[in-house]
Amino acid sequence: MHREPDDLYPPTEPYGSGMLDVGDGNHVYWELCGNPDGKPALVVHGGPGSGCSPRARQYFDPDRYRVVLFDQRGCGRSTPHASDPATDMSHNTTAHLIADMERLREHLSIDNWLLYGGSWGSTLILAYAQEHPERVTEAVIPSVTTTRRSEIDWLYRGAGRLFPEAWDAFRAGVPETDDATGLVAAYARRMESEDAVVREKAAADWCAWEDAVISMEAIPGPPPYSSRPDRAQQAFVRICAHYFSHGAWLEEGRLLARADRLTGIPAALIHGRFDIAGPLITAWELNRAWPDAELTVIDNAGHMGGTETRRAVLAALDGFAG
Numbered sequence: 001m002h003r004e005p006d007d008l009y010p011p012t013e014p015y016g017s018g019m020l021d022v023g024d025g026n027h028v029y030w031e032l033c034g035n036p037d038g039k040p041a042l043v044v045h046g047g048p049g050s051g052c053s054p055r056a057r058q059y060f061d062p063d064r065y066r067v068v069l070f071d072q073r074g075c076g077r078s079t080p081h082a083s084d085p086a087t088d089m090s091h092n093t094t095a096h097l098i099a100d101m102e103r104l105r106e107h108l109s110i111d112n113w114l115l116y117g118g119s120w121g122s123t124l125i126l127a128y129a130q131e132h133p134e135r136v137t138e139a140v141i142p143s144v145t146t147t148r149r150s151e152i153d154w155l156y157r158g159a160g161r162l163f164p165e166a167w168d169a170f171r172a173g174v175p176e177t178d179d180a181t182g183l184v185a186a187y188a189r190r191m192e193s194e195d196a197v198v199r200e201k202a203a204a205d206w207c208a209w210e211d212a213v214i215s216m217e218a219i220p221g222p223p224p225y226s227s228r229p230d231r232a233q234q235a236f237v238r239i240c241a242h243y244f245s246h247g248a249w250l251e252e253g254r255l256l257a258r259a260d261r262l263t264g265i266p267a268a269l270i271h272g273r274f275d276i277a278g279p280l281i282t283a284w285e286l287n288r289a290w291p292d293a294e295l296t297v298i299d300n301a302g303h304m305g306g307t308e309t310r311r312a313v314l315a316a317l318d319g320f321a322g
Contacts, residue, residue: 001063008058008310019079020070020107022100024091029077030070030104033057038066039137039322040110042101044117044125045069046143049239051076051232059116059313064321068113070104072097072124075235083234085194089242094249098128105135112136114320116313118143118270119278119303123248123255126286130261138320139267139293142313143275143303144283146255147248151282156184156244159213159276166212173205188241191234200230203237213277217302224304259289267293268316270309272301 001009014031022028034057041060045052052069060067073092074082081087101124105113112135115125122141129136145151160167174186190202207225214224221227228236267290271283280297287295298308305313 001061008055008314009060009062010058011054012057012062019077020100020104022073022096022103024096025080025088026073026091026096026100027079028070028073028100028104030068030108032108033067033069034060034062034065036066038062038064039320040066040068040108040113041317042105042113042115043067043069044101044115044121044128045072045076046117046119046121047075047236047239048072048097048120048124048243049075049082049236050120051078051235056116059317061318061321065317068104068108068110070100073100074239075232081231081235082238083231085192085196085199089192089238092239092242093246094124094127094243097124098131101128102132102135114138114140114317116140116317118305119145120147120243123147123250126255126259126262127250129265130255130258133261133265136265139265140270140313140316140320141267142270142305142309143278144269144271144286145278146253146282146286147244147250148256148282149247149252151278152184152244152247154279155213155277156209162276163212163215166209166215170205170209170212173202184241185245187237188245191238191241199234199238203233206237206241207233210277214303216274216276217304218306219304256285256289259286262290263292265292266320268312268320269293269295270298270312270316271295272298272303272305272309274301275303277303 017031019027043056051071071078210225211223301309
């Protein structure tokens with residue numbers, strides 16, 4: 001299908017969807033778009049806890065790709081939803097999500113697939129690909145992260161050097177601590193509170209900080225995090241705090257240390273030079289450790305991307321379409 005270089009592909013609707021029983025009482029929403037006989041590709045959304053977006057469908061040529069989107073446990077249309085305080089979070093870990101992706105692949109009778117996703121999605125892509133390298137044909141990863149504790153410390157403490165007023169307000173939401181590990185854990189405890197007012201304030205404070213970190217980027221419209229509907233915002237913050245307070249259950253530096261397991265998987269890494277939420281150094285380190293990856297640095301972009309980032313992602317996906 002033809003498109004202009006800077007444009008996304010036209011909107012498409014799913015030709016198939018369902019709820020996959022992944023155990024532990026969880027059901028994961030999935031959908032299929034594009035060409036049923038096309039190249040399989042999986043969209044791995046960020047967050048964690050953001051859910052998949054219809055806009056993600058538009059990065060793929062619908063004539064050449066069979067696109068799979070899914071909502072990770074606890075968010076989007078998956079059930080039970082993390083906004084419900086009764087939802088058990090002990091069954092929502094990185095290992096669970098990797099297993100869910102494999103179960104979904106098998107359910108859809110897909111032998112292997114391209115993986116696309118950024119931010120938290122890039123961490124999950126790397127974790128999955130290192131466990132199942134034979135199932136990954138290529139990867140396209142904007143806004144690279146590996147969710148090391150050092151990266152979490154930067155995002156929820158170190159970046160406060162650039163936004164001291166906003167970070168002071170964020171820290172004031174949990175006055176009992178000011179180190180990043182304790183701060184994120186304190187927010188996680190508040191999101192487990194039986195008191196809805198406590199949960200709502202913690203979610204609002206967390207999202208205000210997330211918006212501050214990307215506030216130097218030219219993002220049209222309302223603030224991306226604080227403007228989310230209450231239910232989506234609650235799930236997003238609860239899942240984020242849950243994952244980050246546990247270091248995503250990954251040994252520190254594990255994804256970089258095991259990058260040799262990705263040998264033979266071509267990848268496009270695309271990263272904005274002024275990405276404050278996830279500084280460029282992580283993408284640079286991953287590129288050096290992954291011989292089949294090519295890093296493109298977008299000089300005028302941050303974490304949320306922009307025209308140049310979109311162009312690079314589309315070029316990579318078109319190039320891998322075959």
